[in-house]
Amino acid sequence: MDFFLDSAETQEISKFHELGMINGVTTNPSLIYKSKKPFRELVTDICAITNGPVSIEVTASSSEKMVEEGFKLAKMASNVVVKLPMTWEGIKACKILSKNKIPVNVTLCFSSTQAILAAKAGATYVSPFIGRLDDSNIDGIELIREIKTIYTNYNFTTKILSASVRTKNHITQSAIAGADIATIPPNLFYDLANHHLTDKGLETFNADWEKSGQKIL
């Protein structure tokens, strides 16, 4: 399973990149707004930090404008993935951009039928938003399972990018359900390494080693 960082903060992206733990980055207009940086500069900076795919979302609502924006975004860096909303206009734009070999991430996917459309339109990635489904009392992980089964049944090559993840359990369950990638916000990413029993165990080992009076180096 690949991990993307769900962030538009260049400092955070650099930190995780240096750890060698991210395979790409996803952004969205809200994350870009929060970063308070000029758009072009931000995209160029993020795409220079990682060689991995960086999803940047269009903001137009007609397919024609989405295609125009998509071409423009793709020209900003070779690792840009054009993020398109899961609407009919987005699907039309996805077909055109994909035919032109521009990778597309179809975002805001909340159902299996939407995921089928994204795959049929040639999307490189589809992003089911599992946390937002859970927020509405719908099992987000079940959607990942459904999409995985459907994509396997029909040999669709679109990658399942588990998005809107909020908990460690979302990551575990996405992996079990067969998601290709999870895009993870920085705070949750940090927390993936934590376990209270690890801390407790390390404390005991260190205390006992101290008592032994020995040294490795």
Ligand code: E4P
């Ligand atoms: C994914 O590409 C989105 O940027 C993101 O996962 C949305 O997450 P949220 O529901 O926590 O805003």
